[in-house]
Amino acid sequence: MQLEKFLRGKKITGVEIKTAKSFPDDKKKVLGARMTGTRRFGKVLVIDLDNGYSLLVHLKLTGQLLVGGTIGPHTRVIINLEKGQRLIFNDLRIFGWIKIADSGQVIADRLISKLGLEPLKDLTLTKFKDLLAKTARPIKIVLMDQEKISGVGNIYANDALWLAGIDPRTPARQLDGSTAGQLYEAVLEVLKKGIRYGGASDQHYIKPDGTKGKYQEHFLVYGREKMPCLRCKAKIEKFFLGGRGTYVCEVCQK
DNA sequence: AGTATCCTGGAA
DNA sequence: TTCCAGGATACT
Numbered sequence: 001m002q003l004e005k006f007l008r009g010k011k012i013t014g015v016e017i018k019t020a021k022s023f024p025d026d027k028k029k030v031l032g033a034r035m036t037g038t039r040r041f042g043k044v045l046v047i048d049l050d051n052g053y054s055l056l057v058h059l060k061l062t063g064q065l066l067v068g069g070t071i072g073p074h075t076r077v078i079i080n081l082e083k084g085q086r087l088i089f090n091d092l093r094i095f096g097w098i099k100i101a102d103s104g105q106v107i108a109d110r111l112i113s114k115l116g117l118e119p120l121k122d123l124t125l126t127k128f129k130d131l132l133a134k135t136a137r138p139i140k141i142v143l144m145d146q147e148k149i150s151g152v153g154n155i156y157a158n159d160a161l162w163l164a165g166i167d168p169r170t171p172a173r174q175l176d177g178s179t180a181g182q183l184y185e186a187v188l189e190v191l192k193k194g195i196r197y198g199g200a201s202d203q204h205y206i207k208p209d210g211t212k213g214k215y216q217e218h219f220l221v222y223g224r225e226k227m228p229c230l231r232c233k234a235k236i237e238k239f240f241l242g243g244r245g246t247y248v249c250e251v252c253q254k
Numbered sequence: 255a256g257t258a259t260c261c262t263g264g265a266a
Numbered sequence: 267t268t269c270c271a272g273g274a275t276a277c278t
Contacts, residue, residue, distance in 0.1 A: 256277105263270105266268085
């Protein structure tokens with residue numbers, strides 16, 4: 001289901017906020033407005049309204065934005081629409097949020113203006129290489145740094161590095177041109193694959209229609225601790241890098 | 255660059 | 267009871 005198609009043209013008739021932290025702004029700004037379309041910047045979903053405001057949605061780790069469905073203990077916000085339809089925002093850990101911004105200022109919004117280039121939009125190979133050359137930070141940290149590259153999270157960073165055969169700890173500027181090129185292609189590939197499979201419903205994520213994504217059935221290395229490497233059968237190791245679970249085949253990834 | 259912090263709950 | 271989770275930020 002295309003969220004945009006469902007939302008477009010629908011009027012917001014009410015907003016019920018169960019957890020203030022999940023919807024910190026004044027809901028009056030969006031009441032009675034009609035949704036005109038959606039945009040996406042990195043991991044932020046933007047729902048534009050016809051009254052000059054936009055809703056910004058970030059699911060973080062456990063957020064779910066659902067069309068319909070049942071209200072549960074983790075329902076934080078209910079956005080009522082016409083004809084009894086509604087959007088439900090569930091979020092177990094309350095890290096996610098729905099914020100309001102001026103539509104014209106969305107790009108200037110503090111969070112969005114700081115986002116880096118997107119692999120599937122404007123990150124060219126040249127820009128990618130330039131970016132890596134500027135830092136000695138571990139390559140996985142750079143891939144996940146939203147201010148440098150936006151949209152790549154822990155799962156896709158792990159998988160892209162495995163696919164490209166690169167150790168996540170490698171200082172970014174140490175990657176030579178052809179290796180950086182392989183990584184660039186790998187990032188594009190895992191992201192496309194993630195989208196094709198509807199995302200990874202590993203823990204909490206589900207699609208707006210309540211169905212699960214299938215990328216978790218195609219993880220390359222993420223979550224495969226102690227399991228055989230899909231390429232060489234060596235045992236996958238897990239450690240923490242920048243505080244995040246990092247999976248690596250010590251044989252394939254150098 | 256590493257660590258704590260915001261939260262909750264399922265698994266170890 | 268401790269550890270860990272698709273994220274991001276504010277601190278040493």
